[in-house]
Amino acid sequence: MPAKPQPRLLLTRPEPDSRRFAAMLPEWEAVISPILRIEPVEHDAARLHAVPGLVFTSAHAVPAAGPGRGRLALCVGARTAEAAREAGFTPREGNGFAEGLLPLIEAAEVPLIHPHGRHLARELPVEGMVVYDQIAQPLNDAARALLARPGPVAVPLFSPRSARLLSAELQDRCAEIWIAAISSAAMEQWRAPTARSAIATDPSAKAMAATIRRLAETEQS
Incomplete structure (x- = not known):
């Protein structure tokens, strides 16, 4: 056959x-x-670049956060953590699901901002900021x-x-x-x-x- x-x-x-x-x-x-198509949008870059901790649910948000300078980055999974590490952040990696970030957020000892796309699958208990659109x-x-x-x-x-x-x-x-x-x-x-x-x-x-x-x-x- x-x-x-x-x-x-x-x-x-x-x-x-x-x-x-x-x-x-x-x-x-x-x-x-x-x-x-991923398109950057206007946002408060100065504030995002100064915050001591970031929450990343997508690698697409990492460039908007500016130089890592060793800042804390709570990352949804391995690919996002890799992008954050390459940008100079100190990543803590979740299990791939947004829910997996919740204990990392609770344990964080610094203020956090979650830069994300305009279309967000799940809200997290942390301040968010739209930094790109998904067209x-x-x-x-x-x-x-x-x-x-x-x-x-x-x-x-x-x-x-x-x-x-x-x-x-x-x-x-x-x-x-x-x-x-x-x-x-x-x-x-x-x-x-x-x-x-x-x-x-x-x-x-x-x-x-x-x-x-x-x-x-x-x-x-």
Whole structure:
């Protein structure tokens, strides 16, 4: 029996994030079509640069916080902590979920500000400041061509909002859609037809890549 065709990937995070994720699955054909564009917005930069502690729920907020100078950074997960460390902050890493930051916030002994995007999945018990916007984008021509072909396309969902936006774009496509969701909250926002789906065991890129491989193994069995 001939081997089944290798499923393809549709990656919709901002391009640097998507390229990092594609490198974790080098044997897969991948098309990148960001569903969101990150745009800085005006904010009180002087105050943000002076505060002794920051709460980061996304690496996209780190550049707005200015030089780290060893300041405390409470980070949602490993990727955000890495970005904060590279910027000169002293990070404390959570478990990948916003809820995991709560004990870190309670234990902090310095004033904190949470710089974040205009669209926020969860409020935290700390002062917030909008420093960027996440502007919805349509799928590009390469993504539309990918979805017009028959066969499986694996789609990783990294947030509830991207799940909502993307499911509106993927109605009535020829491709067989497989969904790998980073959380049950992201999965719950998916509205388009799905051939198979799974939720990652933890909210990390590594676990998401493993979830996609698991979907492919199910196809081959």
